[in-house]
Amino acid sequence: MIKHNIRIIDIVDEAKYTKTYYFEKPEDFTWEEGAHTHIAHVGFDAGDKPNKDLVRHMSIMTLPKENKVGITTRFSSIPSEFKDKLSNLAIGDEVVLFKVGSLMTLKRNGRPLILLSMGVGIAAMRPIILAFKEDGSNIPYVININVDSSGDFIYKDELDNLVDESYKNYWISDRQGFYKKLDQLLQIEKPVFYIVGSYEFVKSNIRMLISNNVNGEDISIDKKEWSLSEFLDNSKV
Template sequence: MEKYTLKIIDIIDETDNTKTYFFEKPENLTWEPGSHTHIGHIGFDIGDQPRKEWVRHMSITTLPEENKIAITTRVPGSKSEFKNKLSELKIGDEVVFFKIGSRMGLRRINKPIILISMGVGIATMRPLILSFINDKTNISYLSNINIDSSDKFVFRNQLDRLADENYKNFWINSRKEFYEILSQSMKSEDAMYYLVGSDAFIKDIIQRLRANNVKIDDIVIDRKDERKQKFLED
């Protein structure tokens, strides 16, 4: 297993308690849009057993061509030792990246794509959106739906500037409005749905999609195969 010890080069406050951490990018390191990584605090792997409470699975917020790696997350978390330690880090400090992989890559199969995320889950969607804007091959259009009851939407200004006839954002602060938008999307042509959020949120949306005859193969979630199957079949 290859590990990368990366230095923090910038920290940006996105909204209250939400930060983006930027890390230096090694020349040989690349990844697909929508990829995830494991991040460990320095020392997590010392000893007979790794300190799992110092490790988190997180989405990579940037594209390789941006020449930096970033994660966006809510911090601190009083019940999360990982996030409490993360909130104490400063520019110049280091963390360890390992097990970079992808389950959320854009499927360019001549279907529209609907991205649905809850809160800071938009971090997973940002590189997918940028990838689509850079190359719209075999994707008829893309919609980005983000629901956040706080009304403090991460990346809103940046992503709204990219909107065009083939790409639209929906920033929603209530479940009622969200369900209305979701219902409208299911009346359009056969689409792919990408879901990011809590387990309860994902299960709810999958049930609604399946009730409207959306095929299992047209639903993409960032879960391991065995867990994904349980979500899709419940």
């Protein structure tokens, strides 16, 4: 397994308790839109076994062409050991990056895409949106819906500047409004859905989609450890 020690090159306050960390991009490191990677604190593998409390599976919110690796994360009042250490890092400090994969690349099959995210889940959607805006071939249009009860919508200004006839954002601050909008969008013919958020958010959305005759193969989620078949089975309960 190849590990890269990478320096922090910038830290941006996105919203209350929410920061984006930009790291230098290793020369031989690349990825696709919708990718995830592992970020670990230096020394996580110093013992007989890696300290998993110092490692997190994170969405990459940048594209390779931006020449930096970005992650966005939200901090709670009682942070985990990983986030507590991360909050104390500064520009010039290092973390360890390893493994990369993508479960949410653009599906160019002539069908519209609907992106459903909760809070910082929008981090996984940003590169998908940018990749579509760069090359929209075989994708008629993309609709992005983000629900965040804080009302501090991450990347809102940037993504709103991309709106045109082929791309639309909906920023919603409550679940009731979110599901009302999703119910309206279910009238669209044969869309493909991407879902990023908490376990309960993913589960409830899959249940709603399946109950409205959306096929499982038309739903993408970003967690390898969350089996889509598990959610499909649960949707029948």
